[in-house]
Amino acid sequence: MRVRRGRRTFASLIGLLVVAGGLAVFEGGASAAAYSGPWSVTLSREGSGANLVFDETNAVLTNSSTSNLVNLDVSGGGSSYDFEFQAPDKAAMAAGWYPDAQRYPFQEAGRPGMSVAGGCNEVTGSFEVRDIAWSSGTLTKLWLLYEHHCEGGEKADFGEIRFGMPTASTDVEPHALHWPDTYPGGQSKVVPVLVRQRGTSAGSVSAVALEGANPQDFAIRTDECTGQTLDEGQSCLVNVRFAPQAPGPRTAVLRITTNARTIRVPLDGLGVAGTTDWSMQSDSGDYIGGGKTYHYTTDTDIVAFSGSRTLVSGGVDAANGDSWGATFVPAQGDILVQGNTYPDAHRYPFNGTGAGMNVSGEGRGCNKLVGDFTADQVGFTSTGTLDRLDLTFEQHCEEGTPALHGRLRYRARADYTAPARVTNATATRTSGTTAHLTWSNPADADRAGTVVRYLPDTSAPPTDPTAGHLAYTGNGTSVDLSGLASGRTYSVGIFTYDSTGNVSSARVVTIPGSYAPTLSFTTSATSLTYGGAVTMSGRLTDPQGGALPSIPVHVQYRSLGSSAWKTLVSGTTSSTGQITASIKPSATRDFRLLSDASEQYASATSPVVRVNVAQKVTAASDKSSILLGQTLTITGSVAPSHAGGTVLLQAYYSGAWHTVKSATLSSSSTYSVSYKPSSKGSKPFRVYRSADTDHLANVSPSLTVTVG
Structure with missing residues (x-):
């Protein structure tokens, strides 16, 4: 994780338990309100050299988290450690990457807050939430990796917090390892991976090895597990170190x-780009340097810098015990610019409105000084923090003639231009648990590789090339992801980096949460008479158009004016993804098809089709011919039942149908109507029934009666 630090102090952190290069597993643990399920917390302390591993066997985890604050306490071995993490602006914590964190609860607006083990006035750091879940305001699941720097120091506390996550009979603590940035050729802290037998039966370890893209950049310092049989509750250690041979992720x-099973623990770190060192040559008679020559490198010493456009400071904690500090500022109102020299600098912070500087150490400092410094190279990140520095200086203590000369470099490099970002990035779900990512790499000649990282949710995407789950590293242009949670969105960060170690900004894309198949729907008719049948057909296909067989599909309907859907009949798709049903609707209804969700596919819903149903009206005459003056009786029914309703007897004359009589439907929805024609001739008749809320109007077949 890349961390932007503030002003640095160079006193080492003092741990509560020091086991240099080893592991401390606390015994015992209180029985107070402990988290009841399996959990683990690891804490590696570069300052003290301690490696602390807590879990339910040796400590108590108390969860006091709220919706916008992860607040945990770990108590074990007579010691207690608080862990607090908060999203920017106190937003609800979601899975994602949270860089540039400051001390909780004093973080600035827009910055995440964190505090690990307390006791720091100033905190810099970062954390990533790989998974998180809440239930009724209670934090029930968390997987979090953190890097925490106290007082702006170079050395970090880092580790993993994990609870509410799946565990196996043979498990590890931690489940992922992420080291602070390390210079190529340097040696990071050795960190233990604890293999623990949680199951009731014995487990055994047959092999331990490094694999993946850059195994040469990591080292197994000790393997105490291969060949071991572990009974329930027993554990063994594999000690691992990050030792990058090249810059970049x-x-x-x-x-x-x-x-x-085979357990795979991801290992990540960033090889720092450029050169960082501290060189000084002291003239004879110079009080600060004592006439000596000094050179400190990151191979053996801690050399660190930080700053902004108006102040740069740095320091050395050397392996031989030497300690130095330096500060440089431009004149009031000015900024540090590459290639500029800042003359007539006086002792900072008593330099007034002019340029200031102060190089001191080994218990010696100047009361007054004069000098100059040149920023041969200086650059800043998008947030204004120091990215690189190559500075030369000359300092005269007490304004004397002897001088202290020096060159200070921080990640200085000839090439500090990152390769271009990828283009044409896409993310497509290929099933409920898989996705396909594609992109186009830039044409930069020195591009060394492309890295793809992903995290659940989208509020805090991975914008660091070592943060989040690794999806891909190499020179290709696509990758297939598996093991995604169905229905959950993911954010993806795609980075390019060059042979110098410069890294592009992230190209962020989103993997959609759902992978909904397409469910078509057609009906053989959209209007019919009561008692008639309609054939309903559909086809279920994946997003690429492939048939999805053997998926349950339901024919559903809802009444007019209702929002509730009810299942009428169910079936299973054929080998071609087809589903067919013959339905006799009793009234006008809206219909749709609904497929079941499966492990790979989300549920799909078809478009809605309305099928209109007209009433069925019958009519029959008691006579086919009558004499003028006689009465004609017509009987019939209406289906479905509309008892108490009205039907109209209509006669056709003068080119149109005219109502001549009405009748009321009986309790059995039948009618009888008598009519006496007023003229001779061939007389067409029909019976009409008007529409209601869920049936169309309809008429009976016409009948003809001859009046003589």
């Missing part, structure tokens, strides 16, 4: 083969 996997 580096990744590998620690593979642990057991009799139950």
